[in-house]
Amino acid sequence: xxxxxxxxxxxxxxxxxxxxxxxxxxxxxxxxxxxxxxxxxxxxxxxxxxxxxxxxxxxxxxxxxxxxxxxxxxxxxxxxxxxxxxxxxxxxxxxxxxxxxxxxxxxxxxxxxxxxxxxxxxxxxxxxxxxxxxxxxxxxxxxxxxxxxxxxxxxxxxxxxxxxxxxxxxxxxxxxxxxxxxxxxxxxxxxxxxxxxxxxxxxxxxxxxxxxxxxxxxxxxxxxxxxxxxxxxxxxxxxxxxxxxxxxxxxx
Amino acid sequence: xxxxxxxxxxxxxxxxxxxxxxxxxxxxxxxxxxxxxxxxxxxxxxxxxxxxxxxxxxxxxxxxxxxxxxxxxxxxxxxxxxxxxxxxxxxxxxxxxxxxxxxxxxxxxxxxxxxxxxxxxxxxxxxxxxxxxxxxxxxxxxxxxxxxxxxxxxxx
Numbered sequence: 001x002x003x004x005x006x007x008x009x010x011x012x013x014x015x016x017x018x019x020x021x022x023x024x025x026x027x028x029x030x031x032x033x034x035x036x037x038x039x040x041x042x043x044x045x046x047x048x049x050x051x052x053x054x055x056x057x058x059x060x061x062x063x064x065x066x067x068x069x070x071x072x073x074x075x076x077x078x079x080x081x082x083x084x085x086x087x088x089x090x091x092x093x094x095x096x097x098x099x100x101x102x103x104x105x106x107x108x109x110x111x112x113x114x115x116x117x118x119x120x121x122x123x124x125x126x127x128x129x130x131x132x133x134x135x136x137x138x139x140x141x142x143x144x145x146x147x148x149x150x151x152x153x154x155x156x157x158x159x160x161x162x163x164x165x166x167x168x169x170x171x172x173x174x175x176x177x178x179x180x181x182x183x184x185x186x187x188x189x190x191x192x193x194x195x196x197x198x199x200x201x202x203x204x205x206x207x208x209x210x211x212x213x214x215x216x217x218x219x220x221x222x223x224x225x226x227x228x229x230x231x232x233x234x235x236x237x238x239x240x241x242x243x244x245x246x247x248x249x250x251x252x
Numbered sequence: 253x254x255x256x257x258x259x260x261x262x263x264x265x266x267x268x269x270x271x272x273x274x275x276x277x278x279x280x281x282x283x284x285x286x287x288x289x290x291x292x293x294x295x296x297x298x299x300x301x302x303x304x305x306x307x308x309x310x311x312x313x314x315x316x317x318x319x320x321x322x323x324x325x326x327x328x329x330x331x332x333x334x335x336x337x338x339x340x341x342x343x344x345x346x347x348x349x350x351x352x353x354x355x356x357x358x359x360x361x362x363x364x365x366x367x368x369x370x371x372x373x374x375x376x377x378x379x380x381x382x383x384x385x386x387x388x389x390x391x392x393x394x395x396x397x398x399x400x401x402x403x404x405x406x407x408x
Contacts, residue, residue: 051375052347122347123345172273175274
C-alpha cells in the first residue's frame with residue numbers, strides 16, 4: 001500500500017490536521033517544562049565542583065543549552081523545508097519554512113541573552129568576540145535576514161524562492177557553530193567557551209537539560225503550527241474552502 | 253531532464269557549494285583565528301608587539317601574588333611548555349584560581365611582562381557535584397600513580 005504523502009502537502013488538507021496537533025504539542029510542552037524546571041531547581045546540586053566550581057548560576061544551563069540546540073536545529077529544519085519547496089514547488093513547504101523562522105530567531109536570541117547573563121558571573125564578561133559567540137550571533141542575523149528579505153518582496157512566490165536560497169547559503173554557519181568548540185584537537189579550539197561533552201555532565205543535570213530540550217522542541221511545533229495556520233489562511237484567502245471557514249465562523 | 257530534476261540538481265549543487273564553503277571556513281578558522289595566543293607563541297614572538305592581544309593558558313600554581321597596593325596582582329600563565337608573567341590591576345572573576353584556564357587581554361611590555369586590562373576565567377565542560385568531582389580527581393590521581401608505578405615496575 002502506497003501512502004500518498006502529497007495528499008498532506010495541500011494547505012487545505014493540512015490546515016485541520018495542524019489545528020488538531022496544536023493542543024497536543026501545547027500539552028506536551030507544559031508537562032515537559034514542569035518536569036524539567038522542577039528537576040532543574042530541586043533535584044540538582046546547588047554547587048558544582050572540580051575545575052568548574054560554579055554556584056547556583058550554573059542552572060542557566062537548563063535554558064541556555066536547549067535554546068542554543070533548538071536555534072541550530074530549527075535552522076536546519078527551515079533550510080530543509082526551503083529546499084523541498086524549491087525542488088518540488090510545493091506551497092506548503094515554503095509556508096513551513098516561514099512558520100519556523102520566528103521561533104528559531106527567538107531561541108537564538110534566548111541563547112545569546114542567557115549566555116551573556118551566564119558569562120558575567122562565570123567568565124567575568126557579558127560578551128567577548130569568541131568564535132562560538134560570534135558564529136551564534138551570525139546565525140541570529142541570518143534568521144533576521146531571512147524574515148526581512150521575505151517580507152521585503154511583495155510577490156509571495158518570489159519572496160519564498162529568494163529567502164529560501166538565502167537560507168540555504170546561510171546553512172554554512174551551522175557546522176561552523178558546532179565545530180567552533182568541538183574541533184577534534186582541543187589545542188586548536190582557542191575559545192573562551194568551554195567544549196561540550198554530554199558524558200561529563202552529572203545525571204540529574206543532564207536529565208533536566210534533555211527534558212527542557214524536548215519541551216522547547218514541542219513548543220516549536222506548537223507555535224510553528226499555529227503560525228502555519230494563519231499563514232495558510234492569509235495566503236489562501238481567495239480560495240473557496242477558506243471562504244467557507246470564514247462564513248461558518250461568522251454564523252457561529 | 254525534467255524541470256523538477258533540474259531544480260533538484262540546482263539545490264543539490266547549492267548545498268554542495270555551501271558545504272565546500274563551510275569546509276574552507278573551518279580550515280581557515282583552524283589556522284587563522286587567533287582568538288588568543290599561547291605563552292609559547294608569545295615567547296616565539298608570534299604575538300603582535302605594541303598591540304592589544306589575548307593571552308590564553310593556565311595559571312601556574314603557586315605564582316599568584318597580590319602586590320602591596322592590594323589591587324594589583326601578578327601571576328604566571330603557562331601552556332606547560334612556556335610561561336609568561338602577567339600583571340593585572342582590577343577585580344578577578346569568581347572562577348579565577350591557580351591551575352585553571354584564563355584568558356587575559358592586554359599588551360606585552362618591553363620587560364616581557366604581559367600587562368592585562370581584562371582577565372577572564374575559563375572553566376571546563378564538567379558539570380559535576382563537588383563530591384563526585386573530587387572522587388574523579390582522586391581516581392584520576394590514583395590512575396596516574398598506578399601508571400607511574402607500572403612504568404617504574406617495568407624499568408626495574
